[in-house]
Amino acid sequence: MLKVLRPLATVIEGFIDRIGGLTAWIALVMIGLVATNVLLRYTFSYGSVWAQELEWHLLAALILLGMSHALQRGENVRVDLFYARYSPKAKRVVDVISALLLIAVALAFIHLSLGYVEQSRSIMEGSPDPGGIPYRWAVKALIPLGYGLLVLQQLAQLFRLLSTPLQPQEAARV
Incomplete structure (x- = not known):
């Protein structure tokens, strides 16, 4: 069973990578849009509500689609004050608990937002x-x-954690 988890994690992470590539294009479009809006506003005194709202919509897409990619790459903000001193086994326990808690919170956000989206x-x-x-x-x-x-x-992170055994030297230090 554990042998199946690693390839599944690779597939999920490949998908998240492709979404991350899409968010990079969204960021590029957003930069172009903001630059154009500023140029039009201050050079020609022309502004567009539609274009300004599009900036906010692209920012929302950038954040919501990019957060999983940032987390995958380890580009999220972390506080390693205690974690850095933990043993490999303790780090794994913390990582598993963190993954499970984040999954629970994300599922709660999904559940709560579905009615909001449907009403809209x-x-x-x-x-x-x-x-x-x-x-x-x-x-x-x-x-x-x-x-x-x-x-x-x-889930991909959890699959990787569960399918990777502790190295013998890591287990000996625990």
Whole structure:
């Protein structure tokens, strides 16, 4: 059973990598959009509600789609004050508990956001501002999607932790 977990983790992490590549393009588009908006606003005194809202929507996509990739790459903020001094076995226990807790929190966010997204979709919520972006439910739908990706990434992390035995020298130090 444990031999199946490592290839499954590799598949999930490959998928998360592809999503991470998409978020890099979203960041590039967002930078171009912000630069264009600033140029138009301060050079030609022209502003667009639609373009400003698109900046926020792209930022939401960047964060929600990119958080699982950042976590996979270890680019999240960590506090290693105590963790660095733990034995390999204790580190593994902390990593497993952390993965399980993050999965639980992410599942709670998914559960809580589904009604929020459905309500927005059912009324075809759009921007309250004239000239704003319609279909606000679409950006809200990124909430359960982003947290779903986080669950997948943490499952892959958990699979890797459970399928990798402690090295003999690591186990001897415990």
